[in-house]
Amino acid sequence: MNVKSLEDIIGTENEVQDDNWVSRRLLLREDNVGFSLHDTVLYEGTETYIWYKNHIEAVYCIEGEAEIETLKDGKKYQIKPGTMYCLDGNEKHYLRAKTDFRVVCVFNPALVGDEVHDEEGVYKLPADQA
Numbered sequence: 001m002n003v004k005s006l007e008d009i010i011g012t013e014n015e016v017q018d019d020n021w022v023s024r025r026l027l028l029r030e031d032n033v034g035f036s037l038h039d040t041v042l043y044e045g046t047e048t049y050i051w052y053k054n055h056i057e058a059v060y061c062i063e064g065e066a067e068i069e070t071l072k073d074g075k076k077y078q079i080k081p082g083t084m085y086c087l088d089g090n091e092k093h094y095l096r097a098k099t100d101f102r103v104v105c106v107f108n109p110a111l112v113g114d115e116v117h118d119e120e121g122v123y124k125l126p127a128d129q130a
Contacts, residue, residue: 002031006039018116020046020097029110029126036110042066042097051092051121056108058086064101069094092121 009015009024016023020043027037042048044064061083068077068085071092079085079101087093107123115123 002027002033009039014113016114016116019043020048023105025111025113027110028113030113031110034108034110036107036113038105038107038111040103040105042095042101042103044097044100047094047096048117049092049094049121050117051090052087052107053090053120053122054109054125055111055123056086056088056090058084058106060084060104062102062104064097064099066098066101067096069096 004026006024006026009026014025014028016025021040023038023040025036025038027033027035029036042064059079061079061081063081066079068079069075070077071094077085109125111123112126118124
């Protein structure tokens with residue numbers, strides 16, 4: 001049994017942030033469950049370019065509002081509490097937070113924990129998975 005609270009993560013190396021977001025990484029690859037689980041807040045007014053070319057991400061909104069624009073087709077999706085979206089086609093996209101936007105995210109394969117988006121918007125795979 002693995003039990004953690006958000007308070008266990010805040011202020012540790014498992015709380016990762018940049019100028020646009022903070023991600024509290026609750027489950028990681030080292031937990032050996034086949035996915036990682038994150039409580040993430042994107043800050044109001046930010047736009048983040050993302051391309052998970054190495055991962056599948058499912059996201060469930062619990063607070064706030066945002067817009068996703070997929071680059072391949074220019075479609076825009078409005079996300080609000082109670083909405084789930086899954087980037088199951090490795091879609092390049094912009095995520096625009098209209099308000100502080102809090103989501104629960106699941107990644108497969110699981111993240112190691114220190115990942116941030118590179119210049120392509122990608123989370124790189126560890127050397128043993130590349």
